[in-house]
Every structure is written in C-alpha cells, then in structure tokens.
Amino acid sequence: MSMMNEIEQSATTRQIGDVILELQNISLSFGGVKALTDISFNVREHEIRAIIGPNGAGKSSMLNVINGVYTPQQGHVSLEGATFSRMTPRRAAEMGVARTFQNLALFKGMSVLDNIMTGRNLRMKSGVFAQAFRMGSAEREEIAHREYVETIIDFLEIQAYRKTPVGRLSYGLQKRVDLGRALAMEPRLLLLDEPMAGMNIEEKQDMSRFILDVNDEFGTTIVLIEHDMGVVMDISDRVVVLDYGKKIGDGTPDEVRQNADVIRAYLGVAH
Numbered sequence: 001m002s003m004m005n006e007i008e009q010s011a012t013t014r015q016i017g018d019v020i021l022e023l024q025n026i027s028l029s030f031g032g033v034k035a036l037t038d039i040s041f042n043v044r045e046h047e048i049r050a051i052i053g054p055n056g057a058g059k060s061s062m063l064n065v066i067n068g069v070y071t072p073q074q075g076h077v078s079l080e081g082a083t084f085s086r087m088t089p090r091r092a093a094e095m096g097v098a099r100t101f102q103n104l105a106l107f108k109g110m111s112v113l114d115n116i117m118t119g120r121n122l123r124m125k126s127g128v129f130a131q132a133f134r135m136g137s138a139e140r141e142e143i144a145h146r147e148y149v150e151t152i153i154d155f156l157e158i159q160a161y162r163k164t165p166v167g168r169l170s171y172g173l174q175k176r177v178d179l180g181r182a183l184a185m186e187p188r189l190l191l192l193d194e195p196m197a198g199m200n201i202e203e204k205q206d207m208s209r210f211i212l213d214v215n216d217e218f219g220t221t222i223v224l225i226e227h228d229m230g231v232v233m234d235i236s237d238r239v240v241v242l243d244y245g246k247k248i249g250d251g252t253p254d255e256v257r258q259n260a261d262v263i264r265a266y267l268g269v270a271h
C-alpha cells in the first residue's frame with residue numbers, strides 16, 4: 001500500500017471528539033502592525049488541525065497566543081472549558097500543551113536521550129533538593145522517567161542515536177528529537193511549528209507518518225502551522241487559512257482547496 005493511501009485510511013478511521021480549544025475573536029498587534037485581526041476557530045479533541053498561510057500571515061503569532069507567549073489585545077482562549085484572557089506558557093504547559101519549535105530549541109551538545117529527558121522536567125515530582133535528600137524515591141522516579149523516554153525513542157525509531165549529541169544529527173532527525181522532547185511531556189495538545197520546514201521529500205513523508213502515529217497511538221490532539229500547503233493537506237482533518245492576519249478559510253482540506261480567497265492568496269506568492 002502506498003504511503004498516501006495509508007495516510008488517507010488512517011485519517012478516515014480517526015475518532016474526533018468535543019471542542020477542547022476555542023479561540024474567540026483574537027486580535028493581536030505589535031505597535032502599528034496588526035499580526036492577527038478578529039480570528040476565531042476551534043480545535044476538537046483528537047483532530048489534526050492545520051493553520052496555514054503565506055509568509056507573515058500570522059501563523060507563529062497564533063501559536064504563541066495559544067500557548068501564552070503572546071497576550072492578545074482582544075479575545076479569549078478557552079482550553080478544556082476554562083476561559084482565559086491571559087494564558088501563560090506555564091499554565092499552558094500544566095494544562096498539557098506542548099510545542100515544537102521552528103528553530104530547534106535543543107541542546108546540541110547533549111545526547112538524544114538527555115534532550116528528550118528535558119521534556120519530563122514538569123512531570124518530575126522530586127526537585128533538586130528532594131533528589132539530593134531522598135535518593136531512594138528520586139532514583140526510582142528517575143528510572144520511571146527514563147523508561148518513558150526509552151518508549152518514545154523506540155516509537156520515533158531513533159534507538160541508534162540514543163547517546164549521540166544532537167548537534168551531530170541530520171536536520172530531519174533533529175526535528176524528530178524535538179518532537180520526542182515535546183512528547184515526553186505527555187501532552188494532550190501538541191503544537192507543531194512548521195514540522196516539515198527545511199526537509200527533503202523523504203524526511204517530510206517520515207514526519208507525516210510520525211505525526212499521524214502520535215495522533216493515533218497516543219490520542220494526542222495536534223495543531224500544526226505550515227507555510228506550505230503540500231503534505232499538510234494530506235494529514236489534516238481541518239485547516240484554517242490566514243492571510244495578512246485575517247482568517248480567509250476554514251474547513252476540510254477539500255473545502256479549503258476550492259476556496260477562491262485561498263487560491264488567490266496562494267497564487268500571489270511562490271510556493
């Protein structure tokens with residue numbers, strides 16, 4: 001079976017649930033620059049939701065509003081029924097929101113294993129002092145965390161590089177380690193910032209497969225932003241399209257592909 005058939009089959013068997021994230025009338029500006037204007041959309045449990053748009057459309061700003069890095073001047077973010085006019089990165093993390101970064105935020109000199117371990121920090125009960133004074137329980141906790149990290153390493157098929165410093169890996173593999181670090185948080189909602197950017201076709205296909213597998217096997221809800229319409233359309237349940245900070249389309253990949261405003265926005269730029 002070809003990979004695209006497998007992807008389509010997997011997309012149709014997925015069970016989409018209730019709304020877990022709702023963005024209501026979000027407006028964000030930086031001085032005179034309106035990055036987002038009155039944007040509303042929602043994300044349902046277990047879906048893969050893409051936010052696409054040309055350069056400068058407001059995608060990164062949107063992701064930063066969702067996880068509390070930016071506070072919008074107007075609008076609200078509701079996460080699992082709780083509404084916030086001000087989300088903070090810490091609150092988002094505690095509520096199970098994890099993200100990957102466009103410019104990888106990994107420790108290049110540290111091993112793959114240790115980098116993924118950093119994703120467990122929030123889950124570690126014993127702080128530094130507890131670890132120093134109660135060695136027994138801290139050691140047991142450390143072992144449990146390492147076991148979880150090993151399952152992620154197996155899942156992402158990076159066993160061969162467990163001890164390799166991340167800086168020595170190819171870009172595609174580094175992106176996979178960054179995904180592993182986010183998965184180590186056991187997120188309910190995973191935000192992916194241009195997960196395929198800078199990848200070759202094969203790496204893009206591998207990443208698509210892993211995103212679908214994360215969604216299927218861990219039940220994780222995924223919001224991803226992409227510049228490129230390509231692969232994302234094959235793996236997403238629904239797509240929001242932004243252009244110059246405004247929402248110009250929202251629907252299934254087929255609906256979005258036929259939307260005249262979307263076609264116009266994408267014809268105007270090189271992709």
Ligand SMILES: Nc1ncnc2c1ncn2[C@@H]1O[C@H](COP(=O)(O)OP(=O)(O)OP(=O)(O)O)[C@@H](O)[C@H]1O
Binds near residue numbers: 057058061062
């Ligand atoms: N911290 C900031 N300070 C000032 N202006 C900003 C800031 N962040 C974003 N902007 C502006 O807001 C607009 C939207 O930018 P944003 O990075 O969200 O777009 P994007 O769709 O993610 O673009 P790209 O695909 O190039 O990453 C742009 O005009 C950008 O210059």
